[in-house]
Amino acid sequence: MSDRPHETVLLDVACDALMPRAGGLYLDCTLGRGGHTREILERSGPDGRVIALDRDPAALAAVRESLAGYGDRLELHQLPFSRAAEALAGRKVDGVLADLGVSSPQLDDPERGMSFRHEGPLDMRMGDDVEETAYELVRRLKDDALADVIYEYGEERASRPIARSIKRAIDEGAMETTKHLADAVHRVLGWPRFGKPDTATRTFQALRIAVNDELGELERLLAALPSLVKEGGRVVVISFHSLEDRIVKHTLRDEPAWQVVTKKPVEPDEAEGERNPRSRSAKMRVAVRRAEEGEQ
Template sequence: MLSPSKTVFRQNLTVFHCNGVVETSIHVTVLPHEAVDALAIKPDGIYIDGTFGRGGHSRMILERLGQSGRLIGLDRDLAALAAGQAINDIRFHMIHGSFSRIEQALRQLSVDRVDGVLLDLGVSSPQLEEASRGFSFRLDGPLDMRMDTSQGQTAAEWLACASEVHLEEVIRNYGEERFAKQIARAIVAARARQPVATTLQLAAIVAAAVRSHEHTREKQNPATRTFQAIRIYLNQELDKLSLALPQCVEILNPGGRLVVISFHSLEDRLVKRFMRESANPDKLPRRLPLREKEVQLLGHHKLRLVGKAIRPGATELALNPRARSAVMRVAERVNTT
């Protein structure tokens, strides 16, 4: 029998959308106990789940809160919003929006400070398993890839007009794909014949362009990095994370925890650097020029790193292989007065 600390939190979900479509899937929360433990929850505290998803972490947080505790959920995905609105708990409030505007969300609720923020980055299982979302190269569906389907450009629309140079830059910079040039050229050639409109169509174009044993050795689909790159670019994931992290520090009470779970090296690198620089403010950030928030952090020791990076254990990976790339980092707000 698994010990409670190693139990994988599974949810059978049925979400009713405003258009009448019913989504049913199984979502497995990554590092559930580790993440909630890291928040060091106080029964009367106020917490934010900045990436609600399907609410696995949120439900565990609510279990640990007392009657006077409060939890705020944010997500820009409309299906996640519907899942959050289905929670019938007066201690919980769901907001449709990105964590990059977390301070604004708190102002709407007349909340100044919180005792913990959790960010579980990446794509959820329901998003991957719903073909119409366009996130998966294994399911045939329209190339959408938007986290918030109520706004923004779809992947198909972007692929139809992006220059070959821009395609190459995005695939290389956000996918860390060494064959970006070949893939970009292949996409441009393919769209000259017919629109690149479906996931399997794009995956086939990428596979034909790469034809390398490297992906076979890695046991990775050739389209993995290209799909990741397009998704990150369209949803401005790294930009929004860069905007969110300083805000998370500012809204934390002394002793409050920031917990971030990343799923690829670009995210984790950004989180790791931010936490270290916030804990060691006398060291200048590598990236120049600095954002306004980064300038404000210089000379102010605002975070204390808590432990080392945590990865899923063998038991969790056996039950949820998608967790294999997860890395969790934790930092605590220090009193700077």
């Protein structure tokens, strides 16, 4: 197993969009390995502060060491970002960054069970606030409901035969590992061919999104943000698939608290795409907090 460090996507572009100011207070909803957080701390001067969240205890443990030098300018919370208000405890911030999805260390850890590239238990939970594993989910859902999850969150047209194949494997006692899940998909869509994307990609994405309620988390975060950001403060969201991007686009456009800055989403340039293939699907949207009615 190669353990890739997490390469931060749109590092400078996202921090340029956030425009950290000296002495500002910022919320990083998705700490990961701390790439964006470090850059915000660097750009916001000796009095700038970041409150950073991650639901994954491994992310917090790694950053506690690597960013220890920033002392109490960095405040860490193990929380799902839908509960950002708890971490802020009444404070308002000058800007918010959310770099959604999973990190490379999460994908590369076989014990997390997130990838068909590594054999491990069929878990997929990002943090210990998530109760149900992917294995438990596929056992609990009836065929139709499982097919709906695979169709909706994976945009997978062969969702029904894949759901049946998964259920058959459960009956045969062969659905406990990521390899079992990949095999169940490959039995329907064919075995991976060299140089082609693995046909199990969409099903893995769908189950990961469902296990972690990723879209619900995003909707609840976006609903909470207007009351957490100061007037003139900025929100920067980087998403990695169309389902997330659609939610970000519509919420920022339809919520009167936001003035959208990015008419079109910003994407990594060619050089970043070459260097970091994971970045290729990234889309960044930015908005500024308007004054509340009645405010100057």
